[in-house]
Amino acid sequence: MIEGILTGVNTAFSGYNIIMVMLGCFAGTIIGMLPGLGPMSAIALMIPITYGFDPASAMILMAGVYYGAIFGGSTSSILINAPGVAGTVSSSFDGYPMAKNGQAGKALAIAAYASFSGGTIAALFLLVAAPQLAKVSLSFQSADYFALMCVGLLSIAAFASKGQFLKAMIMTALGLALATVGQDALSDITRFAFGNINLMDGISFVLLVMATFAMSEAFMIIFKKMDINFKASDVSKDKLGSIKLSKDEVKEMVPVVGRTSILGFAVGVLPGAGATIASFLAWGFERSIASAKEKLKFGKGSIKGLTAPETANNAACTGSFVPLLTLGIPGSGTTAVMLGALLSFGVQPGPRLYIDQPELFWAVIISMYIGNVVLLVLNLPLIPYIARILAIPKNILVPLVLFFSVTGVYLISFNAFDIYFMAIVALLSLVLRILKYPMPPLILGFILGGMLEKNLRRALLINDGSFSFMWERPISLALFIIMIVIVLLQIYQGSKKKAELN
Amino acid sequence: MTINYTRISALIFLLIFLVYSYLAGEIQVFAFDEDADFNARTFPKFISYLGIFVSFLTLVLSKSEDEKFGHYEWLKVFVLFVLVFTYGIIIKSVGFFLSTNLFLLVSYYYLGVRSYKALLLCSFPVVAGLQFMLHGLLDVYIRDPFLQFLGVIS
Numbered sequence: 001m002i003e004g005i006l007t008g009v010n011t012a013f014s015g016y017n018i019i020m021v022m023l024g025c026f027a028g029t030i031i032g033m034l035p036g037l038g039p040m041s042a043i044a045l046m047i048p049i050t051y052g053f054d055p056a057s058a059m060i061l062m063a064g065v066y067y068g069a070i071f072g073g074s075t076s077s078i079l080i081n082a083p084g085v086a087g088t089v090s091s092s093f094d095g096y097p098m099a100k101n102g103q104a105g106k107a108l109a110i111a112a113y114a115s116f117s118g119g120t121i122a123a124l125f126l127l128v129a130a131p132q133l134a135k136v137s138l139s140f141q142s143a144d145y146f147a148l149m150c151v152g153l154l155s156i157a158a159f160a161s162k163g164q165f166l167k168a169m170i171m172t173a174l175g176l177a178l179a180t181v182g183q184d185a186l187s188d189i190t191r192f193a194f195g196n197i198n199l200m201d202g203i204s205f206v207l208l209v210m211a212t213f214a215m216s217e218a219f220m221i222i223f224k225k226m227d228i229n230f231k232a233s234d235v236s237k238d239k240l241g242s243i244k245l246s247k248d249e250v251k252e253m254v255p256v257v258g259r260t261s262i263l264g265f266a267v268g269v270l271p272g273a274g275a276t277i278a279s280f281l282a283w284g285f286e287r288s289i290a291s292a293k294e295k296l297k298f299g300k301g302s303i304k305g306l307t308a309p310e311t312a313n314n315a316a317c318t319g320s321f322v323p324l325l326t327l328g329i330p331g332s333g334t335t336a337v338m339l340g341a342l343l344s345f346g347v348q349p350g351p352r353l354y355i356d357q358p359e360l361f362w363a364v365i366i367s368m369y370i371g372n373v374v375l376l377v378l379n380l381p382l383i384p385y386i387a388r389i390l391a392i393p394k395n396i397l398v399p400l401v402l403f404f405s406v407t408g409v410y411l412i413s414f415n416a417f418d419i420y421f422m423a424i425v426a427l428l429s430l431v432l433r434i435l436k437y438p439m440p441p442l443i444l445g446f447i448l449g450g451m452l453e454k455n456l457r458r459a460l461l462i463n464d465g466s467f468s469f470m471w472e473r474p475i476s477l478a479l480f481i482i483m484i485v486i487v488l489l490q491i492y493q494g495s496k497k498k499a500e501l502n
Numbered sequence: 503m504t505i506n507y508t509r510i511s512a513l514i515f516l517l518i519f520l521v522y523s524y525l526a527g528e529i530q531v532f533a534f535d536e537d538a539d540f541n542a543r544t545f546p547k548f549i550s551y552l553g554i555f556v557s558f559l560t561l562v563l564s565k566s567e568d569e570k571f572g573h574y575e576w577l578k579v580f581v582l583f584v585l586v587f588t589y590g591i592i593i594k595s596v597g598f599f600l601s602t603n604l605f606l607l608v609s610y611y612y613l614g615v616r617s618y619k620a621l622l623l624c625s626f627p628v629v630a631g632l633q634f635m636l637h638g639l640l641d642v643y644i645r646d647p648f649l650q651f652l653g654v655i656s
Binding site for chain 1: 518530545586
């Protein structure tokens, strides 16, 4: 393990990879700041750029983009009460009132310190937890993997659906169905291509992500007449105020950081749950344990109320790398996009990654520390300047996002068919979004589809076509019980909601 | 049962998964694989069962929600969609540099940008910068008849 860590340190601290982290954090901050564009779009936009890179550098860049986007989302949450990222919605509860009280600089500094602490503490947990989980998961068989992926799909449908579980399940089924287009991995039989040569290799993952996120987000900004413009003068240095924190304020933050980084990390590790749930839970948790006097401050500019979600969302981002790196199963939509990117590099994340490619495994973990330092050292002083990006008018921003999305897909295949197909998928996703069909389950279904089929095939062949592996293996049985619990919880919540409405 | 957009969409999904199920049954498999425990049809069949089940439940159980489509900018989105489509049609023949600049300029103008400075600054330098990065730094070849004609790239 020590040898692996040293290799990782060596890789992560190479001049080239440090530049990657810095670029990633910087680009992520800018994209995450723009309302409507979240970490998934930010990472999707980065994929085509990383095609010439080695997998370690590409992952480091994308991980940097991920934290950067979360940090950027906090900035727009605090300054203009328009979260760029769902995971930073709860940061606006106390961050925006602070900004309105003339303490925008202080709020941004609290967000930066809390993000840094949450990310760093969680990276320490990851350093310990990931190898242990990787060792345990070496004993997993196909049946267990199949069950684990089903849990992942069900839980992302449950968490991402916002009360629309059935719609999320339709999206999951659609994602799985789209994954079956093209050649079957084992028999080489072409399925659902309808004789179209462009579909014989299957649907490109980058195309689907770009169309359902970056492009449809751009359409949505125009479609909903979203007013995302912001006066550059409002984020000038004079208006932000001081970014210095007093000793008492730091003292107030420290215990909150400790508690919520553990909470955030634990939530991030769970499949399906991510930064959004972690940040809401942390805010609610801190509010519930606060004294009656402090409770009144929550929602009106409480330091604890801003520290809690900011720490938890960054800790959850780091936590979500645990299932991705050790089991090869993404815990969130964003890590699903990263998994797709890794697979396209020919890297198969999972328990063997830790043994076969320690430089990649450890470099990503070590780069998280560097990323957190970069966010604090580089981004915090630059916030007044970076925040001016919010002043880009939407009629300039939207064509640029469309251009980057189209170029990203075109540069991979040089096939104009992909552009047409992408435009159609983006338009359909826009309609589905308006009808409140969530997109992350579709992406996760699409990415896990191939692996799910492979593991189900193996499990059935080993068991002579019988599904008895579901209850014969203890790990599979435990996972299927979790699945049943998730479904029952959704039924219970649905019936409760119905009763409330009645 | 009242009709709402969710029900209509669920019905469309139900039909899609029914067709998908039919097509899954039509997948050609090798003769020796026909009665195997798992062949190329098996997984799509399972997916279709899941899809049919959840879309049917959505169709039956969905509540009436107020989805409003009227006050949105449908036309602008459609025009942008057509512009992206046209960009796809001309990119090969006209080349990356010219078609991209054309796409950006027309999109900006359509969305209301009238300042010549903004129009020019947000198109040519951005495209040239990206093309330089891809072509010059990352060694990604982009066929561009226009720039080849001008002798900028070989």
